Amino acid sequence: MYTFDSRVRYSEVGEDARITVNAIIDYMQDCTNFQSEDLGVGLEYHKKKQLMWVLNSWQIVIEKYPAMGEEITVGTQAYGFEKMFGYRNFLITDSSGECVAKANSIWVLMDLKKNRPMIVTPEIGDVYGVHDPLEMDYAPRKIKLPESGEKKDGFLVKEYHLDTNHHVNNRQYVQMATEYLPHMESEIKELRAEYRKQAVLGDKIIPVVYTVNSKEIVVALDGEDQKPFAVVQFFLR
Numbered sequence: 594m595y596t597f598d599s600r601v602r603y604s605e606v607g608e609d610a611r612i613t614v615n616a617i618i619d620y621m622q623d624c625t626n627f628q629s630e631d632l633g634v635g636l637e638y639h640k641k642k643q644l645m646w647v648l649n650s651w652q653i654v655i656e657k658y659p660a661m662g663e664e665i666t667v668g669t670q671a672y673g674f675e676k677m678f679g680y681r682n683f684l685i686t687d688s689s690g691e692c693v694a695k696a697n698s699i700w701v702l703m704d705l706k707k708n709r710p711m712i713v714t715p716e717i718g719d720v721y722g723v724h725d726p727l728e729m730d731y732a733p734r735k736i737k738l739p740e741s742g743e744k745k746d747g748f749l750v751k752e753y754h755l756d757t758n759h760h761v762n763n764r765q766y767v768q769m770a771t772e773y774l775p776h777m778e779s780e781i782k783e784l785r786a787e788y789r790k791q792a793v794l795g796d797k798i799i800p801v802v803y804t805v806n807s808k809e810i811v812v813a814l815d816g817e818d819q820k821p822f823a824v825v826q827f828f829l830r
Contacts, residue, residue, distance in 0.1 A: 594684065594724065595628040596668035601659050607777065611658035614771060614781055617694050618653070618764040621683040624669045632720050636757060643705040644717070646679065648763045651786040652732045653696040657687070664688040671721040677702050677710035679718065682727040695727055699734055736787045736824045738813060742803035745773065747817075750796045760791040761822070770812035770825035773802045783828040792822040 605616035629635045639645055659665055666686050673680040683696040704711040756762040767786055774781075792798060796816060803811040808829045813821045 594668040594670040595624070595631075596666050597624060597627055598664065598666050601661050601663050601665060603661050606661045609658075609777065610661050612660075614653075614655070614784070615764055615768050617655065617685065618651075618767060620665075620667045620685060621653075621669065621696060621698075622762075622764060624667045624683065625681065628669055628721070634717075634720055644711075645703045645705055645758060646700045647703050647791075648788055649678070649699045649701050650734045650788065651696060651698050651763070651767075651784070652729075653683075653694060653785075654729060654783045655694045655781060656692045659687055659693055665693060670724040671718070672724050672726040674713040674718040674723070676712055679713060679721075680726070682724075684727060695729055697727075697729065697731055732785055734787065736785055736811065736826050738821075738824065739803040739805055739811060742801040742811075742813065745800040745802060747797050747799035750792050750794055750798060752794060754792075755794060760793050763788065766814055766823040767825055769798065769800065769814055770823075770827070773800060773812050774810060774827060774829075776829055780829045781827055782830045785826040787824045789821050789823060790816070792816070796822075798822060 599620065601612050605612055607613045626635065668684045669681060671679060671681050679700040679702065681698045681700060683698065685693040687693055701710050702713050702717065703709070750761055754761045754765045766788070767784065799815045799817065801813045801815055805811060809827070811824065811826045814823045815821050
C-alpha cells in the first residue's frame with residue numbers, strides 16, 4: 594500500500610476541533626494523486642495522453658475523527674481493473690495504527706479525444722499493481738433514490754468548486770450535501786456517493802433531500818433537467 598504521513602491541521606477541523614469529512618476525502622484524493630505522481634503517471638502524463646480517471650462512486654466508513662494535531666497515515670492501493678473500471682481502496686490510521694477511515698472507490702478511465710470511456714490496458718493499469726482488497730462490507734456502486742424528497746433552493750457552480758479537470762471536484766459534491774444534515778459532520782459513520790454526470794462552471798444545482806429515517810439521509814444534487822449530477826447517502830451514528 595502506498596502511504597504518506599501527516600498531521601491534522603487546524604484548517605482541517607470543525608467546531609469540535611476534530612477532522613471534518615471534507616478533510617478526510619481530501620486526504621484520500623491527495624493520496625491517490627501523490628501515488629500517481631511518484632509513479633510517473635500524474636497530471637502531466639494524463640494531460641499528454643489525453644486520459645482522465647473519473648470517480649464513479651465512493652463508499653467511506655469512518656471509525657473515528659482525530660483531533661487537531663494528531664498524527665495520521667494515509668494509504669491507498671488498487672485492487673483490480675475490469676474493462677473501463679479501476680477499483681481502489683483507501684485507509685487512514687492514527688499513530689497507534691488503529692483505523693480512522695477506510696474506503697472503496699470505483700473509477701472510470703476516460704479517453705478525452707473521443708470523450709468516452711476506454712478499456713484499461715495493461716500499460717495503464719500495471720503501473721499501480723493489484724493488491725488484496727481491504728476487509729469491509731462492500732456496498733453496490735449505484736444508490737437507489739427514495740420515492741419522495743424535499744427540494745431546496747438551487748445555486749450556481751462557482752470557480753472555487755472546480756478542479757484541474759474544469760468540473761466540480763468530487764469532494765465538493767459531498768460538502769454541498771452535508772449542508773442538509775441535521776447533525777454535525779462528526780455524526781457521519783458512513784457515506785456513499787455516486788457521480789452520474791459532470792457539473793461545470795455556471796451549471797445550476799438543485800438539492801433534493803430524502804430523509805429515510807433519523808439515521809439515514811440521501812441528498813440528490815440535481816441539474817435543471819431534474820437528473821442528478823451526484824447522489825450522496827449518509828448513515829449517522
